[in-house]
Structures are given as structure tokens and as C-alpha cells.
Amino acid sequence: MVVPVIDFSKLDGAAAERAETMAQIANGCEEWGFFQLVNHGIPLELLERVKKVCSECYRIREAGFKASEPVRTLEALVEAEQRGEAVAPVDDMDWEDIFYIHDGSQWPSNPPEFKETMREYRAELRKLAGRVMEAMDENLGLEKGAIQRAFSGDGRHEPFFGTKVSHYPPCPRPDLVTGLRAHTDAGGVILLYQDDQVGGLEVLKDGQWTDVQPLAGAIVVNTGDQIEVLSNGRYRSAWHRVLPMRDANRRSIASFYNPANEATISPAAVAGGEAYPKYVFGDYMDVYAKQKFQAKEPRFEAVKAPKSSPAA
Template sequence: MASDLKPSDQRSACKPAFTELKLDGAERSETLAQIANGCEEWGFFQLVNHGIPLELLERVKKVCSDSYRLREAGFRASEPVRTLEALVDAERRGEEVAPVDDLDWEDIFYIHDGCQWPSDPPAFKETMREYRAELRKLAERVMEAMDENLGLDRGSIKAAFSGDGRHEPFFGTKVSHYPPCPRPDLITGLRAHTDAGGVILLFQDDRVGGLEVLKDGQWTDVQPLAGAIVVNTGDQIEVLSNGRYRSAWHRVLPMRDGNRRSIASFYNPANEATISPAAVASGGGEAYPKYVFGDYMDVYAKQKFQAKEPRFEAVKAVAPKSSPAA
């Protein structure tokens, strides 16, 4: 079974597998087992032969790279760049400087159905609309595989995210670039965090690395793999599975060379949806509280880069104030 993660220079030796998304036919059982292993052992895995046309992925690369070229001047004038330049200037004057721990060396924008999308480059809207439709279908296929592995009825996770069909789950996409960084020792690309939502599908740069996942106290590279989609589980999957699937800490390191492109799509519950451990997953003992997802997001916005366990405790305290109706 092939590997998608290789050890970083911090001595991690474990290697989770990538999987071909074959959920029909003779290879179905093996695919489900690989997905289960990725969710249980890592919180990360890579999908190949996922059904998204490679030609579409190439177009996504192009329109996102073209979009960054139009934004590049703005990034050069951004707060992270100004802050890093000020640190380097202070260092040249002989002053002692410390790495910045509250900024990310990242240019980002978000697209979802309720916001205005870039109209330049001209092909951006059409390409990303087509791509997001494919990614949404892929996310739902992955969730159905998780349902089966967890012993849940098919469609259970989607139903939880939609409040049994009463609300539309949120599907957003974050387009990021991590430009070359002259002093990666003084700033992070993206600080370590877990993702707040459900299932995250990442189309990462296939040449420039930097993404790392934390396992057993050590950081491991998520090695670029051409044409693959990286999948990771967010905090809400951890809760629904009652901790069987853990959301993984991950980060992006800044690089001196290269310009890392990253397109992450998030299939999250509706803000009104109520989240709690599924009955089958809990086995009668629930390790997580019941809460409304919008309340969790309020807490997460303030504590994203902090330990996740206090977030669950905090939302437990506010949950009774929110309507339990999903």
C-alpha cells in the first residue's frame, strides 16, 4: 500500500496510506479500510483516482495562480510583510528579535455561494463553480464512507450537518498562496490549528511542500502528490464519532523558495444544526456535549490556535442558551 506522508526533519517515522476512491466493486472493502485508517490514525489521508477530471484540476491551478498574480502587490504591502521587514531591520541594528507568533505568511480569500467572487481572471468564476460542484459531491461520498465505517446509516453525517434536511450545510473554499519567505525562522506560514468544521478537501501544490500534520507529538510532511485531494477531518467529525475520528493539528511552514498554492474546501454543518455524538458511535457514553454549531464557531473564532478541548467545554456552557432545534 503506497504512502502519502513522509517523515519530516523532526524524526517522524509513521506513514499513513493514500487510497483510491473505489467505493463500488471488489475493491470497496479495501477502500473503506484505508479511509478508516486515515481517519482513526491520522485525521489526514490523500485520495487518488477520485473521479475529478485532471483537466479541471489543471484549470483550477491556472486560475488560482493567475488570481494571486493580480493580488501579489497587495501582499507585498500587507501586515505580515511589513512586520517581517521591521524585524529584519531591527536585527541589522543589532537588536534582539523574537519570531512572530500571531501572524501568518499567507495571502487568502474565500469563496462560497453567498459572497462575491473575483471576476479577474475571466475564467475564474466558471472554473471554480465547476470545481466546487465536483468537490461537494466528493465530500458527500467521503462522508458516506465514514458513515459506513462508523456503523451509521448512510447519509447520517450529512443529515446531522443539515439538521435532518431543514438547513443547507455550509460549503466554502479558501484560496491561499504562501509566497517565498526570506526569513522563515521569524514567522509561520499558517499557525498550528485543527479545523472547526466537518470534512475538509485540500487541493495542495504538487511541487511546493510545507503542510505538516501532528501525530504522536511529532510533525510529519504531507508530501505533495500530483492530482491528489488531501482529506482531513474537522472538530465536528470528532464529536459525531465520539472521538473515534480525531481532528488533527496541522500547520504550514513558510518556504524560502517557491510559491505554495492551496485550495481548501470545507463541508461544514449549517450554523443552526445541532451537533452531538451519534448514538451508535457513543455506545451509551458521550464524551462530547450537544451544541448548536453556530455557537461553536463563535468560540472557535476566538480560540482557533489554542487547545481544542477547552473549546468543547466553552460551547458546553453556552449550549443551553441556544435553541436545540436543528
């Protein structure tokens, strides 16, 4: 199985091309929860600059990772093994160096080009996220802009747009630690610029872990839990994970277009009987923070408003 690759430029093509592209997007959302976009409109020259500044950022941070808890934990396991003790893989820790940026956060000032490059990149991604959501609106039979309006509480709040810059450094014992534990994403639409040389990202499809194949210049899109709810289960958030690599350093830049914390999320706009509760996104995030690596269904149940008891 291969994660779908979609030529996004054909959305602006002739009617037949556009219809085929819309069908491919629908299939990616319904059958996979993941797809890759090529010819998406973000200049390749900008993507190369993003790759460069994020790799330089990691070089500056590398010493810190080597002194981090995952490294110390793995070293302790290896030492115990060498003493003849039985050791088990660590299942509550990720072999990952990360930092987050969003409009209200402090951004790295080194390398000097980082801020300008990432501002430019994030502006392009916002536009791409908007176009992807409009395609979802159309495929779901919703009014144009419906998903974005839901994310903003009908324009009363600003949706959250954050970027996670990750590196998965070489791991001497990939049998003892995960790169990133299996999970679904809490939010809305995730746009990932992944390493185009080093693999390791996998998505769960029909009970089988499948590579999200590295592809130069592509943007990987996946749907989060809130798209599953808004689509009333027609689109599903997909389980995914990252495997550690023994001899490679994998770069990953994931941007999350999420609802505002104050936005109310519900499947009311999609026909078919509401299979999910109505709730405030910030409440869902409170639950997700504690249950990220657990089954998602109890998270939806946890934010369901209790039914009022009938009057006596």
C-alpha cells in the first residue's frame, strides 16, 4: 500500500481534472487520514531554506539532546543489559528533539535567517491549509469556509496555528525506544514537511503499519480528531508513529491548523445522525494532554456534556 500522492495544481485545471483531484482528496481523507500534496504552490526554493534553517537549529541544539532524558535512559538500559540484566523496551518516552513556534511564542534567533524564513513558510502554509479545508467543505457538502468558521467560533476567535520542529537523531538501539509513540492528532488539519531522504513515519491502515514515503518537495496532510468530529466520522483521524533510525537523523516540520480553544465543535452540519458529542475544543485538549497515546474514543466520551435529568 502507498499513501496517496495528489497533484494539487489540478484543482485549478479543467473540470474533469478538478473532479478527479477532489475525488482523490476525498479518498485520502476517508480511507487513509493521510495524503501527500505535490505542486501545492509553496515555492521549492522556500522549502529548501526551511530545511536548511531547521537543520542548523538542530545542530545548535544537538548537545542538549545528547544530555537529555531519553539518551540517559537508553544508556542506562544498555549498561544494564551488558551486566546481564533483562531489559524491556521503553514505552513511555520518545527519541525526539522538539521545539514549538506560533505567533505568540519566542522563536529561535539563531541561525539569523530562521525567523524570516519560518514566517514566510508559515504564511504559505496557512493559505494551503485554507485551500485544503475548502476542498473538504465541498466534498462533505458544506458551505465554503464551514470548517474554518467552526474553528473560529463563527469568526469570534482566532484559530490556533502552531509549528512543531522535530529531529529524530540516530538511535543506537532502535529496538529499545520509539521515535514517536503511536497517536492520533488532537486538532484539525496537519501539514507536514517531512524529511525527503530519511523515512520512519508510518500510518496505520487496515491494521497494517504503512510507510509515509519520503517525497521531495511534498507536503503531507493528515486529518486530526476535530475533522473526524466535524465530518461526523466520514473522515477519520489516523494513528501514526515514527520509528527511530540507527544511522540517520530525520527532520520533521509539522504545522497544526486547529480550532481556537473557545470554539465549539460538533458534527451537526453533516447529515447522518450525530455520532460524536458537542464540546468546547479547549476541554478536549485538557483530556488529550493526559490521554494522547491512548484510544481516542474515550476522549470523545470524556468531553460529552451530561444529559440533564428530567424535571421531577
